[in-house]
Amino acid sequence: MLRSPILIRISHSIITLFAMSIAVFLGVYALGNPVDLLINPQANQIERAQMITQLGIDQSLWVQYQRFLSAALHGNWGTSFVSNTSAWSLIIERLPATVELALCAMCIAIIIGLPLGLIAGLHPSRWYSRLIMNGSILGFSLPTFWVGLMLIMMFSVWLGWLPSSGRGTTTNTLGIPLSITTIDGLMHLILPAINLALFKLSLLVRLTQSSTTLAMLEDYVRYARAKGLTERTIIFKHVLPNIAPPIITIIGLELGGLIAFAIVTESVFSWPGMGKLLIESINMLDRPVIVAYLMMIVSLFIAINLIVDTVLIMINPRLRKQAPSLQSSLA
Amino acid sequence: MFNDEQHYLLKLYRDRVARRSGLMLLLLLALALAAPIYTPQNPYDLAQLNLLDAKLPPLHHSPDGAIYWLGTDDQGRDMLSALCYGLRTSLGVGLITTLLSLSLGLLAGLVAAYSGNYIDSMLMRLVDLQLAFPAILIALILLALVGQGIDKVIIALVIVQWAYYARTVRSAALTEMRKDYITAAICAGYSPMRIVLIHILPNIIPTLLVVASAQIAQAIALEATLSFLGLGLPITAPSLGLLIANGYTYMLSGTYWISLFPGVVLLITIFIINITGDRISALLNPRLQ
Numbered sequence: 222m223l224r225s226p227i228l229i230r231i232s233h234s235i236i237t238l239f240a241m242s243i244a245v246f247l248g249v250y251a252l253g254n255p256v257d258l259l260i261n262p263q264a265n266q267i268e269r270a271q272m273i274t275q276l277g278i279d280q281s282l283w284v285q286y287q288r289f290l291s292a293a294l295h296g297n298w299g300t301s302f303v304s305n306t307s308a309w310s311l312i313i314e315r316l317p318a319t320v321e322l323a324l325c326a327m328c329i330a331i332i333i334g335l336p337l338g339l340i341a342g343l344h345p346s347r348w349y350s351r352l353i354m355n356g357s358i359l360g361f362s363l364p365t366f367w368v369g370l371m372l373i374m375m376f377s378v379w380l381g382w383l384p385s386s387g388r389g390t391t392t393n394t395l396g397i398p399l400s401i402t403t404i405d406g407l408m409h410l411i412l413p414a415i416n417l418a419l420f421k422l423s424l425l426v427r428l429t430q431s432s433t434t435l436a437m438l439e440d441y442v443r444y445a446r447a448k449g450l451t452e453r454t455i456i457f458k459h460v461l462p463n464i465a466p467p468i469i470t471i472i473g474l475e476l477g478g479l480i481a482f483a484i485v486t487e488s489v490f491s492w493p494g495m496g497k498l499l500i501e502s503i504n505m506l507d508r509p510v511i512v513a514y515l516m517m518i519v520s521l522f523i524a525i526n527l528i529v530d531t532v533l534i535m536i537n538p539r540l541r542k543q544a545p546s547l548q549s550s551l552a
Numbered sequence: 553m554f555n556d557e558q559h560y561l562l563k564l565y566r567d568r569v570a571r572r573s574g575l576m577l578l579l580l581l582a583l584a585l586a587a588p589i590y591t592p593q594n595p596y597d598l599a600q601l602n603l604l605d606a607k608l609p610p611l612h613h614s615p616d617g618a619i620y621w622l623g624t625d626d627q628g629r630d631m632l633s634a635l636c637y638g639l640r641t642s643l644g645v646g647l648i649t650t651l652l653s654l655s656l657g658l659l660a661g662l663v664a665a666y667s668g669n670y671i672d673s674m675l676m677r678l679v680d681l682q683l684a685f686p687a688i689l690i691a692l693i694l695l696a697l698v699g700q701g702i703d704k705v706i707i708a709l710v711i712v713q714w715a716y717y718a719r720t721v722r723s724a725a726l727t728e729m730r731k732d733y734i735t736a737a738i739c740a741g742y743s744p745m746r747i748v749l750i751h752i753l754p755n756i757i758p759t760l761l762v763v764a765s766a767q768i769a770q771a772i773a774l775e776a777t778l779s780f781l782g783l784g785l786p787i788t789a790p791s792l793g794l795l796i797a798n799g800y801t802y803m804l805s806g807t808y809w810i811s812l813f814p815g816v817v818l819l820i821t822i823f824i825i826n827i828t829g830d831r832i833s834a835l836l837n838p839r840l841q
Contacts, residue, residue: 237681358830362822364773366780367796367815374808385804481686485777489800500781503696515693522685 230530234523242293245515246286293516301510303502308513312495316517317397318388319494322486323479325401325410326417331472333418334425341426342433343456353426360423365482369416369489376412384409386491413490417483421475428471432464439463466533473529477522560758563835570831576824584640591633596788623809625798631809634795635817641791642818645702646772649709650764653771656710657717658760662748664718665725676722679715687712691774695783705784709771720763724756758836765829769822776818792818 273279280288301308337357341350377385388409392402400406436442437460445455484496491497495514502510564570588594623631664672682690694708728734729752737747776793778784780800785791790798792814799810 240681358826359823362769362773362819362826364776364780364793364815364818364822366777366793367811367818370796370800370803370811370815374803374812378804378808478686481689484688484692485781488781499692503692503783511696518689519685526684 226534227531230527234527238520238523241519242290242516243286245512245519246289247282289512301502301507303505303507303510308509311498311510312513312517315493315495315498317399318492319480319483319487319496321399321401322410322413322417322483322492322494323476325414326479327421327472327476329414329418330421330425334422335429335468338426338429339433339456339461342430343437345430345434350430354430357423357426357430360419360426363419365416365420365485366489368419369413369486372412372416373489383412385412388493413486413492416489417479417486420482421479424471424475425468428468429464432467433460436460436464470529470533473525473532477518477525480521481518560761560836564832567831567835570828570835573824573828573831577828580639580821580824581643583636584643587633587636587640591630591636593630593633595629595634595637595790625795625810631795631813634790635792635814638790638792638795638814639817639821641702641785641789642772642775642793642821645706645709645775645785645791646768649706649713649771649775650768652706653710653713653767654717654760654764656714657719658721660714660718661721662725662752665722665729665752666744666748672722675718679719682712682715683719687770687774688777691778692781692783695778700783700786702785702789705775705778708778709774712774713767713771716763716767717760720759721756724759725752728752728755762829762833762836765825765832769825769829772818772825773822792821 297307297309300306301311304311337353341353344350373385376383388400388406392399392406400410441459441463442455445459450458480495483492483494484499486492487494487496488500495517498510499514501507502514564574625631625634660675664675691708691712694711695704698704698707725748734747734751737751742751775784775791776796779791779793780797782797785794795814796811796818799807799812799814803811
């Protein structure tokens with residue numbers, strides 16, 4: 222079974238992770254000088270030297286990387302230069318906020334995007350379909366950060382309905398602080414989630430529309446019509462299951478994109494997530510935190526890709542390079 | 553070759569939407585290029601700015617009689633002038649990035665397609681690896697490493713975008729190479745250089761146009777986002793994104809116009825490019841025909 226495609230993909234993932242760790246480490250540690258930024262300009266030479274030894278930047282790059290890797294494998298990602306706490310715990314502390322925001326945005330995009338795309342795909346020449354499709358181009362064109370500003374301007378400054386920054390009251394659900402469980406938190410969540418959802422919503426509309434249009438031209442739809450099935454049955458029993466796999470793939474892959482794009486939304490809405498932490502760390506040249514964030518994102522992406530690949534291999538027999546089982550040859 | 557009924561440029565010209573959006577795009581370009589000629593002030597010349605005129609709302613008169621059509625920012629800069637100059641910077645960055653990444657991607661894609669050996673697989677591994685991560689993340693990290701500046705933004709955007717072109721060019725070139733006329737050209741003893749440049753290249757230009765139209769809008773949006781996050785262009789040469797970021801601070805106190813108008817212009821620019829691109833891909837994409 223060692224030649225199974227899933228195992229091959231897992232080994233590829235591990236190699237990618239390793240290569241990325243070298244690239245990320247070199248890129249971040251080989252450029253810039255944190256000593257000048259972090260040490261009091263009035264400090265004397267001895268204090269400077271102590272600080273450098275303490276931070277470990279006097280060693281060669283290779284030694285630094287070895288230290289970094291062995292520490293990383295032990296779950297220790299270095300200490301933040303600025304706040305002097307573990308970089309990993311800083312990231313983990315901010316992770317729930319980002320994941321909550323990304324998942325809410327994805328739900329909004331799916332709940333609104335799929336039906337709109339389906340409608341536009343079923344009746345391509347109607348006026349409302351054109352409206353939906355041109356609207357989706359508009360959604361692509363709107364820069365995320367500017368939409369965020371406009372949302373704040375409209376709903377926080379002019380109308381005063383919704384708060385413009387922060388997470389609001391959070392409650393600990395299973396030990397994870399969540400905003401969605403309180404009314405105040407929900408009010409804080411709405412604007413950033415809509416902001417983050419907009420781009421993916423447009424993407425989902427276009428994807429669903431084009432797959433639906435193509436599916437409606439297929440023979441099985443014509444046969445279903447000839448059989449006298451109602452449009453509703455054709456759409457829900459025949460078209461939807463056929464267009465689902467690529468859409469599920471894209472939703473899975475785009476989840477990582479949402480977490481990356483949350484950097485922008487979090488900066489606009491002062492949402493205390495990982496993205497905001499990254500921007501703050503970049504501005505302060507806090508290298509351990511940048512490295513920890515990058516490795517976190519890289520691992521997340523590789524994990525998401527691996528899961529999507531595995532699910533695809535499991536639901537699509539053509540991707541398995543094995544002799545077809547009895548069941549699939551009968552089907 | 554323009555007599556050919558099926559020529560793609562002719563096809564684009566005959567399409568009403570493509571023609572109109574293309575014309576609007578040219579108009580925007582002309583406006584941006586001519587900015588120093590018609591704008592009331594040079595927004596980067598600090599001597600022309602009057603701090604007493606700071607944060608005036610749109611249509612407000614300055615003491616010496618001029619009208620600030622779109623108001624002024626926190627330093628008394630006329631927003632209309634700043635906008636036109638900002639549009640110039642944004643479009644310029646978008647165009648230069650597209651030209652550079654297109655050339656790089658074209659070269660890499662053709663080399664990969666024509667060599668077909670380990671060079672091909674190495675290049676495509678790199679492309680796969682890069683495309684697995686969102687563009688914004690890669691650009692952000694690169695800029696965090698190399699620092700600010702217009703040249704560095706362009707470098708970061710080129711590194712982000714070349715992979716899209718490389719992949720498209722490679723697959724388009726491979727499709728062409730399977731066709732009979734290439735076999736004929738090889739049999740005729742033409743050099744690989746001649747086959748690639750004279751036979752393959754002209755035939756993949758329509759595909760390249762489709763990708764480029766999508767990528768140029770993305771480059772402009774990315775630059776604006778990076779500048780907004782404070783990692784793109786320096787404040788001395790603001791692009792539209794930086795103008796928006798500049799107004800962000802004052803927006804919560806109701807000074808909306810500093811952020812609003814640059815955003816509208818940015819939106820219109822990207823929208824027109826996307827509409828044009830959408831038509832180009834509908835008309836030229838071989839898979840949709």
